Amino acid sequence: MALDQYYLLGRSGLRVSRLALGTMNFGTSGFHASYGKTLDEARPIFRRYLEAGGNFVDTADFYTAGESETILGELIAETGSRDRLVLTSKFTNSVDPGDPNAGGNGRKHIIRAVEASLRRLGTDYLDLYLLHTWDRITPVDEVLRTFDDLVSAGKIRHAGLSDVPAWYAARAQTLADTRGLEPMVSLQLPYSLAERTIETEHVPAGQALGLGITAWSPLAGGFLTGKYRASDEGLAGEGRLNGPGGVGLEWTDKQWALLTTLESVAGKLDVSMAQVALNWVATQPGIASAIVGASSAGQLDSSLAALDFELPAELRTELDEASAVPPGKPYVMFTPEYQSWLVNTGTKVGDKPEGYHPAVRNWVSRK
Numbered sequence: 001m002a003l004d005q006y007y008l009l010g011r012s013g014l015r016v017s018r019l020a021l022g023t024m025n026f027g028t029s030g031f032h033a034s035y036g037k038t039l040d041e042a043r044p045i046f047r048r049y050l051e052a053g054g055n056f057v058d059t060a061d062f063y064t065a066g067e068s069e070t071i072l073g074e075l076i077a078e079t080g081s082r083d084r085l086v087l088t089s090k091f092t093n094s095v096d097p098g099d100p101n102a103g104g105n106g107r108k109h110i111i112r113a114v115e116a117s118l119r120r121l122g123t124d125y126l127d128l129y130l131l132h133t134w135d136r137i138t139p140v141d142e143v144l145r146t147f148d149d150l151v152s153a154g155k156i157r158h159a160g161l162s163d164v165p166a167w168y169a170a171r172a173q174t175l176a177d178t179r180g181l182e183p184m185v186s187l188q189l190p191y192s193l194a195e196r197t198i199e200t201e202h203v204p205a206g207q208a209l210g211l212g213i214t215a216w217s218p219l220a221g222g223f224l225t226g227k228y229r230a231s232d233e234g235l236a237g238e239g240r241l242n243g244p245g246g247v248g249l250e251w252t253d254k255q256w257a258l259l260t261t262l263e264s265v266a267g268k269l270d271v272s273m274a275q276v277a278l279n280w281v282a283t284q285p286g287i288a289s290a291i292v293g294a295s296s297a298g299q300l301d302s303s304l305a306a307l308d309f310e311l312p313a314e315l316r317t318e319l320d321e322a323s324a325v326p327p328g329k330p331y332v333m334f335t336p337e338y339q340s341w342l343v344n345t346g347t348k349v350g351d352k353p354e355g356y357h358p359a360v361r362n363w364v365s366r367k
Contacts, residue, residue, distance in 0.1 A: 003304055004053030009086075009288050010185035011210030012158055014127065016086050018282050018307060020056035020214060021049045021300075022293040026071040027064025036064050037295070039071050044297040046075045052304050058188075058214070058291050060090035060132055061117050069120035077122055085127070089117045090162055090188075092132035105131055105138040107146045114155055129156040130188055134164040140172050148181040160186030160211070166201035173209040184211055191215035191287070193262065193277050193323040194223055194255050200331055203286040212288030218281040219274055219292075223251065226263060226273040261322035265315045271305075278306035280319055 006015035023046075028036040037045070049057075059068045069089065076082050091113035094103025101108045114129060129150065131143060147159035159182055161169050169187055176183045187206050189198045191213070198213075206213045219225055259273070266273045282290045294300035311319075332338055 003049075003307070006055065007288060008212070009128075009158075010160075010187075010206075010212035011183070012185040012212075014086060014158060014185065016056040016212075016289050017054045018289055019054065019278070019304060020058050020088075020289045020291045021046070021054055022216065022291040023057065023059045023068050023072050024063045025068075025293055025295065026059070027067025029067045030063070030065030035295070036067075039074060042071050043075060043078075045294050045300055046072070047079065048297040048300050049304075050079060050081055054304075055084055056086045056088070056289055058088045058216075059121075060093075060130075061095065061113055061120075062090070062093035062132065066095070066116070066120055069117055073120055073122035082123055087121065087123065087126055088128040088130065089114075089121070089126055090130040090132035091117070092135060104135040105143050107142050110143070110146045110150075114150060118155065125154055126156045128158045128160055128186060130160045130162045130186065131164065132162050134168055140168065140175060144172060144176055144179075144181045151182045158182075158185045160184050160188065162188035162216075163190075166205045169202070169211060170205050170209060173211065184209075186214055186288070187211040188214045188216055188291075190217045191281060191284075191290075192218045192220040192224060193258060193280055193319060194220035194251075196323060196325045199325070200327060207286045213286050215281050215287055215290045218278055218290040220277075223255070224259070224262060224273060224277040226259060258322045261318055265318060268315065269309060269311075271309060272302065275302065275306040275309075276311070276319070278303060279309065279311050280316065282307060283311065 003017050003019060006017060008014065009016045023042070025036050026042045028038060057072065059072055061069060063069070076085065076087075091110055092103065092105055095113070095116070096102035102112075103109060114126070117126065118124060129147070147156070150156045151159065161172065161184055164172075164187075169184070173184050175181070187202065189202055191198050192215070195217070203213060205211065222228070262273050262276060266276045269276065278290060278292065281287060292300070292303045294303060326332075327335060
C-alpha cells in the first residue's frame with residue numbers, strides 16, 4: 001500500500017502520507033451535518049486509514065461545529081495513535097456570531113481557538129496549525145508573531161496557511177524568514193482536474209518558498225467520480241453537490257467534456273474515474289499530499305488504491321490537455337509559445353551556454 005511511503009512537508013522535517021485523511025464529515029452538527037458521520041460510523045474509516053499506514057489527519061474547529069475535533073480526539077485516544085499522527089487543525093471561522101473577536105485571524109481569536117481545539121482533541125499540541133481563510137483585515141505580522149509564540153509555548157509544532165492569495169503566502173513567508181519567526185511549511189488549497197487555477201501562482205510560490213501544498217477537494221466535491229450528469233434542471237445525481245455544499249457551483253461545458261476524457265483514461269487502466277483523478281493530483285508538481293474524505297471504510301480503501309498504479313505519460317497528457325486552464329495576462333507572456341514568438345520577432349531570449357561562468361573581477365589588493 002502506497003500510504004506507507006512518507007514525504008517531507010514543505011521545507012520542514014515533518015514526514016507525511018501522500019493522502020491525508022479529511023475529517024470534515026466526522027460529526028452531525030453545523031454546516032456539514034447533512035452528510036456527517038457519527039462516532040460509530042467514523043470509527044472504521046479512521047482505523048482503516050491507520051491500518052494502511054496513513055499518518056496525516058486534517059480537521060478544523062469549524063467542521064461540524066467542533067464535533068469533528070471531538071470525535072477525532074476520542075478515536076485517537078481509543079487507538080493510542082497520537083504520537084504517530086501528524087494532527088492538523090485550522091482556525092478563522094467564527095464560533096460565536098455575537099462576538100466580533102470570536103472569528104478572524106487576530107491574535108485574541110487564534111489563542112482562544114487553539115486552546116479550544118486542544119481541549120476537544122484531547123491533546124496538548126498540534127503538529128500543524130493552519131490559518132483557515134484570509135480574513136482581509138488582520139495584519140500578517142500579527143498572525144506570524146502569534147504562530148511564533150504558539151510554537152515557543154509548545155502548543156503547535158508547525159504553522160501554515162489555507163485559502164489565501166499567493167501574494168499573501170509569499171509576504172508571510174518572506175517576513176518570517178527576514179524576522180527570524182517560525183516559517184510556514186504548508187499551504188492548503190483546492191486543486192483537482194476540474195480546478196487547476198492554483199497552478200498559475202500558488203504552486204510556483206510554494207515550490208520557491210518551501211510550502212508543501214496539500215490539496216483539498218481533489219475530486220471536486222465528487223464531480224470527478226462520474227456519478228453526476230448534466231440536466232435541464234442543473235446537476236443530476238445523488239451526492240453532496242446537490243446539497244448545501246453544492247450551492248452556487250456551476251459546471252462549464254469544458255468540465256463536462258473533461259469527464260469523458262477521465263472516463264476513457266480510467267477504462268484504459270481498468271480503475272475508477274475517482275482513482276485516476278486522485279492519482280493525478282497526488283503526483284502533480286508541488287503537491288505534498290491530497291486530502292481525501294470517506295463515507296465508509298470501503299470508500300476509503302478505493303481512494304487509497306489510487307496510489308497503487310502509475311499514470312502513463314501519454315494518458316497524463318490527455319488529462320492535462322482536457323483540463324488545462326489558459327493563462328491570463330501577464331502569465332501568457334511567460335509560456336514557451338510566447339517566448340518563442342519573442343525570439344522570432346528579433347528579441348534574443350535564451351539560457352546561457354552550458355558551462356558558462358560569469359567573469360569574476362579579482363579584487364586582490366595591489367601594492
